[in-house]
Structures are given as structure tokens and as C-alpha cells.
Amino acid sequence: MFLNHFEYFAPKTSRETLELVSRLGNKAKILAGGTDLMVLMKAKAISPEYLIDINGVEEFKGIVCEEGKGAVIGANTKLAEIQFSEELKAKYPALAYAAGEVGSSQVRHMASLGGNTCNASPAADTPIPLVALGTKVVINSLSGERELLLEDFIQNVRKTNLAEGEMLTNFILPEPVPQSACRYTYMGRRDAMEIDIVNMAVNIELETDGETIKNVKLVMGSVYPRPLVSKEVPPLLIGQKLSEALIEKAAEAAQGEAKPIDDIRASAEYRREIVKVLARRLLKETYDAAKGV
Amino acid sequence: MKKLIELDINGRLYEVAVNDRDLLLDVIRKKAGLFGTKKGCGEGDCGACTVLIDGKPELACLKLAIACQGKKITTVEGLIQEGGALHPIQQAFVDHGAVQCGFCTPGMIMSAKGLLDRNPKPTLYDIKHELSGNICRCTGYKRIIEAVQAAAEVWSKEGVK
Ligand SMILES: Cc1cc2nc3c(=O)[nH]c(=O)nc-3n(C[C@H](O)[C@H](O)[C@H](O)COP(=O)(O)OP(=O)(O)OC[C@H]3O[C@@H](n4cnc5c(N)ncnc54)[C@H](O)[C@@H]3O)c2cc1C
């Protein structure tokens, strides 16, 4: 299992990195944790001519989480840091939890949040809560910077909105509104080291009465080529107080939207069934969390 | 073209000639001659190749050697104590019968070290969760978990490093 021959670059600043990304274009791959890239290269699925290792660039790392100002997370922040960050656990428990469920301890110490998104696997853990939280990504190139909602950034299996010469540099998470909660859950064959069969995040905001749903976002993974934001669940629940009957209706709506495939991990039929199960559990859990019970 | 690089493995500097594509695992075994670190799956799934890089458990089979310049790499050989005694985690594995063929053991021990350095009082869940990337085909996990619990006790009492 040798890797192909490539030339290795280790820039120290974001400017140097962007110059390399611009100059080497599609012949190069960015190396963050390498937990996707190295596996693909070993399998000879891809053979880049150049690798641009961004681990020496401090600007791409770190969590800035200020009171009232949401959070900014550098693309090359390791998942283990997100898993253990007290600030993120308090403000964005769904994200910290999802980061802690990726692969293994070793994988999480290597893997980055940016890599998890840029790899654009439909089964990836962290993009699902990030989308539910309304996260934006910051994309940089030599010619400047642009921002995009994460749900528009991931486009298809292994396909993102990145153009040649661009890279992902930051995630911007909005400050959670009062009386809201976001939660994440998944189902796999076993607990550890398992690629999810279905994963899901729900974000619920309540009216000032603390019971009526003002806003809801339900996001599903592993059931569509990219994170799937439910269109049918919000009109069913907004303006309502959550009841068993409504949970059932919403779960069925989510199930109807999911377009899973058969693969080695599960059948499409089983996945659709699980969507309903997870939606039921997670709507209830998130609603209760938003109410503060 | 090969490049001459320096790697700090267990506190000793190794000067090695590597290609850009050489993996840390192969360099540790074939160039530094340290055979404790094992190659299992080569794909990140089994944990046999776990080493600490700047104190964090990482997979040497997915890591480029050239990317490890200036970092502190610790392999199982680096745990040896003064006078050649076993490290308390190693001793606990022996005492609890947590080693059978031994192939997974160096990786298990390095993962356990990474965990205990960060969290010297792990719960049963913490141990299972943070060691889930290490696969053992023979011992069964019960004794391994017991060994880590025992090591954690020594750790909290004696403040081992
Ligand atoms: C054993 C094992 C278990 C795993 N389990 C899970 C799991 O449970 N859940 C899960 O979601 N994933 C899992 N993964 C996949 C992988 O660990 C994650 O997707 C991880 O977050 C990838 O991050 P990385 O930093 O290692 O990315 P890399 O491998 O370094 O990069 C991945 C891709 O993104 C590109 N890229 C990286 N950073 C940037 C950037 N800033 N800008 C532009 N492009 C960029 C790279 O060029 C490459 O194409 C697992 C992998 C392994 C080996």
C-alpha cells in the first residue's frame, strides 16, 4: 500500500498557502488530517501530484467563541478539540457531540472540521449539526474572500462549491437565539468506528411562551447525496405546540423526503424506517431541551 | 528525490532519508528500527500503529513522515522507565492478563496513555469510547479495560508521566 509519488509543500502562512493553491490548481490536494485523503491515495482512488500540508499554518486553527457573538472555528481545527471544548459543549452541544462520535480517538486527533466538510461524504457526522445551526463557511483565494451557507456549499457526493484556487478557511456559527436548542443523533451498526446509516440534527426555537414552535430545522444525513434540509417539517410544526400526533406526522414527512440508497451498510428500506425513528426521538429531545426541561 | 530529515522519536533524534510519500509507520519500523509499533490494516481502522505525536494519539499508517519534523513522537519503546522497569500501563496489562498474542498491545497502550494524560480519572464509558479505535482479536476487551482502570488508579495516586 504505497502512495503515489507527489511533491510535498508545508506553507507557514495563509498567504503562502493560497499562492500554492492558486499556482498548483487541481493537480494539488490540501492535506489537513489526511484521514480521508491518505486512505483514498492508498487505495489509488486519487493520485495528486502535489500535497499542500496546512498543519503548519496557525491561522487555520482555533476556536473563537465569544459571549453573544456565536463562534468562529478554523477549518483545520481538530475534531478532538471541538469534542473537548468546554465553550462549544455549552453553546453548541450538538456539534461537540457529533465531533466526538467521528471514527476513533486517533482519527479525531488527526481529522479536521474542514476536512469533514470538504470531503463531502453523505454520511459525514459534523456537517449535519453545522447545517442545522445555520453555519456559514468562509472561502478564500488569492483574489479575496466569500461566504456561503454550508447547506449550499456541499453539493453532491464528494462535490463542493470550491472553485480551482479556492480553499475553506473558517466556519461561522451564529449565536443561538434564546429559547432554542439543537441536538444531533445517529444510527450505526455498532457504536464505535462506524459509518452512519442515518444521522440527523434538529434545531428548534420557541416563542416567548416557551411552548409554541417559532422555527424548526431538521437536517438528515446518509439519505441523500448531500445534507438534506427538510422542507415539509417546518410548515407542520411552526406555530404549534409539539404533541405525540404532530411528532408522528413530522417524522412521516421527513421519512417521505429521504431518498436513501441500498449499500453495504444498510438497505434503503431500513434507512427510511430509521429516519422515522430518529426524527421521532430527536424532535422530542430537542423540544424538551428548548423548553429547558 | 530523498530528503534528509530529523525526527524526534522517544527523545532521541533520528536523521533519516525519506521520500515525500514515506509513511511515519514505515520510517519508525524500517529506518529507526523500532518494531513495537505494529502495522495492521494500514487504513486507520485497527489502531495497531498508534503513536503519540506531541502527546496526542495518532495513526502512523496515515501520517507522512515528512510532516512530523519538529514534533515529539512517542512509541511504546519510549514508555520504558528508569532502570528498564515497565511503565504502569504496561505493568497493568501484564498483571491483568490483557495481552495474548500482543499484536494490538502497543497501540492499545499508546491510546491508553493518550487518554490518561488528558483525563487521569476516566469513567468506564470514557475508556471504552476513547479506546474504540483499537481492535483486539484475541484477549477480548474486558481485561484490557480492567488494565486501563488499574493503571488509572496508579496514575491518580502516584502522578505518573
Ligand atoms: C478509521 C476512520 C474512521 C472514520 N470515521 C468517520 C466517522 O465516523 N464520521 C465521519 O464523518 N468521518 C469519518 N471518517 C472520515 C474522516 O476522518 C473525516 O471526514 C475527517 O473529518 C476528514 O478530515 P481530515 O482533516 O482528515 O481531511 P483530509 O483527509 O486531510 O482532507 C479531506 C479532503 O478535504 C480536502 N480539504 C481538507 N481541508 C480543506 C480545506 N481547508 N479547504 C479545502 N479543501 C480541504 C482535502 O484536500 C481532501 O480532499 C473516518 C476516517 C477513518 C480513517
Ligand code: FES
Ligand atoms: S495499521 Fe494504522 S490503523 Fe491499522
Ligand code: FES
Ligand atoms: S492480544 Fe492479540 S490482538 Fe489483542
